[in-house]
Amino acid sequence: MTSDRVLENQQSAKGRVLRVAASLFRERGFARTTVRDIAAEVGILSGSLFHHFPNKESILAQLMEELILLVEDAMERQLAGKREPRDRLRVLVACELQAIHGEIGTGFSILVTEWRSLSPASQAHILALRDRYEQRWLDCLKNLKAAGGLSAEPSLARHFIRGAAMETWHWYKPDGPFTLASLADQLVDLVVHP
Numbered sequence: 796m797t798s799d800r801v802l803e804n805q806q807s808a809k810g811r812v813l814r815v816a817a818s819l820f821r822e823r824g825f826a827r828t829t830v831r832d833i834a835a836e837v838g839i840l841s842g843s844l845f846h847h848f849p850n851k852e853s854i855l856a857q858l859m860e861e862l863i864l865l866v867e868d869a870m871e872r873q874l875a876g877k878r879e880p881r882d883r884l885r886v887l888v889a890c891e892l893q894a895i896h897g898e899i900g901t902g903f904s905i906l907v908t909e910w911r912s913l914s915p916a917s918q919a920h921i922l923a924l925r926d927r928y929e930q931r932w933l934d935c936l937k938n939l940k941a942a943g944g945l946s947a948e949p950s951l952a953r954h955f956i957r958g959a960a961m962e963t964w965h966w967y968k969p970d971g972p973f974t975l976a977s978l979a980d981q982l983v984d985l986v987v988h989p
Contacts, residue, residue, distance in 0.1 A: 880939035
């Protein structure tokens with residue numbers, strides 16, 4: 796499931812552009828963020844951005860692709876050796892929460908909110924990656940249902956989990972009563988039969 800594409804080094808100039816753009820796109824939205832805004836935050840001249848990316852849309856497209864690939868790679872590694880459907884679901888939930896609240900968290904929500912800002916060709920590519928990502932979830936939830944651990948329809952359970960996980964962006968505090976691991980356990984407990 797992993798891609799042959801090499802992810803951008805987060806410490807490189809191009810990686811810094813992606814990180815800053817993710818934060819600005821989340822904060823202001825894609826349409827209201829200018830190339831000049833991104834360059835100013837990175838600390839370079841706006842024309843220098845075009846050395847790394849042909850346009851602002853290409854920044855968004857690469858950012859979305861990398862966000863999906865990073866989460867998929869984490870899922871792939873952590874699913875190794877997990878056979879029980881409930882354990883596999885917990886891995887998926889934990890990885891998604893980590894994506895929302897970890898290093899790439901500022902950008903993860905733009906997958907939901909900004910994909911329509913992409914060109915039709917970029918949309919098709921990102922939606923294909925997103926469909927692959929979502930299929931992993933549906934396969935896991937279908938297996939859980941077949942094993943008797945889920946009463947809801949798998950697609951409905953996925954919408955519930957995705958909504959609940961994304962909503963944690965607004966209230967979760969790392970120094971609060973839950974760790975990301977315990978939050979993942981709680982979300983799994985909400986949908987899975989004991």
